[in-house]
Amino acid sequence: MKTTIVTFLLLNIFVILNLPIVICLSIAFSPDSFLTIPTNNWTLKWFNDYFYQSRWTEAFIRSIMMATLSTFLGLTLGIPLAYAMTRLNIPLKRLIHGTILLPLIVPPIILGMGTLPLFYGIQLNGTITEIVLMHSCMILPIIYLILKNKVEHINPEIENAAMGLGAGIFETLWFITLPLLFPAIVISGICGFAISINETMVALFMAGPTNETIATMTWSQLKEAPTPLIAVASIINLITIITGFVAMKFTRITFTSNTNRIKRIQ
Amino acid sequence: MIKKLHPYIFIIPALSLITLTIFTPLFLMIRVSLLKPPEGTGFYIPDTLSFENYQSIFDSYGVSILINTSIFALEVSFLSMLFGFGFAILMQELSNFLRIICFICLLLPKFISPLIIVFGLQRLLGSHGIINDSLIAAHLINIPLDLSRNHIGALIAEMYLTIPFVTLFLFSELSSIDKETLNAAKGLGASNYQVFRKITFPMCIPGITIVWQLSIAWNLGSFLGPLFLGNPSNTTIACEVYHQAFEIGNWPMAATWGVLMTAIIMVFLWLPKLTFRFMLNENSK
Numbered sequence: 001m002k003t004t005i006v007t008f009l010l011l012n013i014f015v016i017l018n019l020p021i022v023i024c025l026s027i028a029f030s031p032d033s034f035l036t037i038p039t040n041n042w043t044l045k046w047f048n049d050y051f052y053q054s055r056w057t058e059a060f061i062r063s064i065m066m067a068t069l070s071t072f073l074g075l076t077l078g079i080p081l082a083y084a085m086t087r088l089n090i091p092l093k094r095l096i097h098g099t100i101l102l103p104l105i106v107p108p109i110i111l112g113m114g115t116l117p118l119f120y121g122i123q124l125n126g127t128i129t130e131i132v133l134m135h136s137c138m139i140l141p142i143i144y145l146i147l148k149n150k151v152e153h154i155n156p157e158i159e160n161a162a163m164g165l166g167a168g169i170f171e172t173l174w175f176i177t178l179p180l181l182f183p184a185i186v187i188s189g190i191c192g193f194a195i196s197i198n199e200t201m202v203a204l205f206m207a208g209p210t211n212e213t214i215a216t217m218t219w220s221q222l223k224e225a226p227t228p229l230i231a232v233a234s235i236i237n238l239i240t241i242i243t244g245f246v247a248m249k250f251t252r253i254t255f256t257s258n259t260n261r262i263k264r265i266q
Numbered sequence: 267m268i269k270k271l272h273p274y275i276f277i278i279p280a281l282s283l284i285t286l287t288i289f290t291p292l293f294l295m296i297r298v299s300l301l302k303p304p305e306g307t308g309f310y311i312p313d314t315l316s317f318e319n320y321q322s323i324f325d326s327y328g329v330s331i332l333i334n335t336s337i338f339a340l341e342v343s344f345l346s347m348l349f350g351f352g353f354a355i356l357m358q359e360l361s362n363f364l365r366i367i368c369f370i371c372l373l374l375p376k377f378i379s380p381l382i383i384v385f386g387l388q389r390l391l392g393s394h395g396i397i398n399d400s401l402i403a404a405h406l407i408n409i410p411l412d413l414s415r416n417h418i419g420a421l422i423a424e425m426y427l428t429i430p431f432v433t434l435f436l437f438s439e440l441s442s443i444d445k446e447t448l449n450a451a452k453g454l455g456a457s458n459y460q461v462f463r464k465i466t467f468p469m470c471i472p473g474i475t476i477v478w479q480l481s482i483a484w485n486l487g488s489f490l491g492p493l494f495l496g497n498p499s500n501t502t503i504a505c506e507v508y509h510q511a512f513e514i515g516n517w518p519m520a521a522t523w524g525v526l527m528t529a530i531i532m533v534f535l536w537l538p539k540l541t542f543r544f545m546l547n548e549n550s551k
Contacts, residue, residue: 003359006356006359006360007360007364009356010353010356010357010360010364010368011364011367013353014367014368014371014372015371017371017372017375017426017429017430018371018374018375019386019390020382020383020384020385020386020387020389020390020426021374021375021378021382021383021386022386023386023389023390023396024382024383024385024386024389025382027389073283076279077279077280077283078280080275080276080277080279080280081276081277081279081280083276084273084276084277085277088273088276089273090273090277096277096281099281099284100280100281100284102284102288103284103287103288104480105479105480105483105531105535106288106483106528106531107483107484107486107487107489107504107527107531108487109487109489109504109507109508109524109527110291110292110295110487110507110524110527110528111287111288111291113291113295113507113511113520113521113524114290114291114292114294114295114521114524115287115291116511116517117294117295117298117517117521118290118291118294120309121294133283133286133287134287136283137283137284137286137287137288140280140283140284144280194376194377198377198378198379198380200379200380200381200490201489205511214379215379215381218379218381218382219381222381222384222385222494226385230381230382230385231382234378234379234382237378237379238377238378241377
């Protein structure tokens with residue numbers, strides 16, 4: 001009896017927590033342009049509008065490109081970092097750990113305000129480069145935390161065995177450690193991608209009128225006159241993230257067949 | 267053998283990125299805050315040095331914004347911690363299947379732009395929003411309730427953005443407690459309340475400190491809630507930074523607010539550490 005009540009309560013609470021999202025997403029199917037929740041006439045005409053307006057599609061492609069680049073940069077920097085922080089002897093480890101987690105604590109508005117004069121000074125303002133740099137910095141701590149947790153669970157004896165059998169350091173890292181880390185890399189990559197594509201504040205400060213992303217488009221619509229297109233945009237973003245996740249799952253199955261081989265040895 | 271590899275090759279790239287994107291901007295922001303505000307065109311007058319921004323910030327308006335921001339952040343963090351801790355404790359009791367559903371519900375807001383959540387809340391809470399319309403249709407009230415465009419609206423919006431994160435973190439913290447300890451305490455005759463008071467809560471204190479620090483740092487920079495669901499009398503520092511930088515175009519003033527915000531965050535990060543350390547010492551006695 002008690003558990004039923006607890007379950008009921010919890011489910012209610014979580015439904016309430018997601019209610020604004022459901023409401024907002026259902027507006028995408030509304031037939032008229034004021035923002036009403038559709039009752040019986042569900043249409044897809046706003047999706048049609050979205051794909052016919054080059055401003056939205058260009059912003060979408062730019063957002064995807066930006067998120068992919070910053071995830072890639074974050075992973076290239078984060079994988080060696082997480083590995084080194086768990087396995088190697090590094091002086092001032094606690095200080096470095098704190099420094100890496102700093103982007104989690106600093107509010108994005110300070111990052112935006114601080115970098116505005118910086119990139120203005122080096123003539124980079126309004127380009128994609130600065131957004132990519134800022135976003136990869138913001139997702140670095142998350143990638144680092146997920147991967148560090150995973151590296152701690154890999155048995156170092158496997159690497160030692162590979163090197164004892166004559167593999168070099170980089171061969172060991174490439175053929176043994178990376179395949180074992182792959183699931184965690186996928187998860188952290190997806191998290192980074194989702195954060196980067198939904199990030200509003202820094203993009204608002206960085207993106208000029210020539211480099212609009214989905215987030216800044218949504219922002220300007222919300223400030224002036226919101227249309228159902230913002231709901232459509234966020235549904236398409238969500239679909240992209242889920243597709244990316246599923247696609248990565250499949251590549252993992254085909255691409256890293258030797259992960260399973262190593263696991264069997266383990 | 268791997269230990270022979272020079273560790274700095276792995277670390278220097280990431281640290282240089284963080285230096286470029288966090289430390290340089292922070293120092294630059296301090297420098298910009300010492301410039302003179304623009305006259306006419308431009309964002310600032312280059313090569314000037316004055317403290318007049320800091321002097322002009324501490325008038326009655328500036329102080330009221332500072333107090334507003336601090337109280338607002340404390341309120342949001344406290345309420346979110348309360349709800350999050352409750353959810354996390356309840357989630358411990360659930361079966362695996364329901365727990366996965368709860369995780370999906372908690373993760374969904376993190377995969378959707380916060381703008382969308384705020385927009386949905388506007389639809390939900392506005393004077394012609396769903397809650398008011400359905401209450402009026404049910405003849406429970408005659409005049410719409412004031413839920414948006416005031417303090418309550420801003421509070422609800424920021425709580426929506428904070429609760430998922432707090433719940434997830436506290437859940438993992440609670441799961442790491444050894445169940446045998448709790449069973450042992452119960453076997454020795456402790457009531458549920460006593461178990462919570464003497465064992466569960468003290469064991470969670472390190473985790474609670476971290477979550478509290480993170481959520482207070484985020485909510486000191488709360489922006490979307492006060493802007494879209496609050497009214498002008500409860501604006502926060504972040505709104506003021508945005509206003510100064512984009513709507514007025516006065517970068518030195520915006521940078522001054524930014525420096526002030528960083529200072530307040532540092533103060534608030536140190537305070538809970540001290541209090542919780544004190545509590546921890548009390549409990550270990």
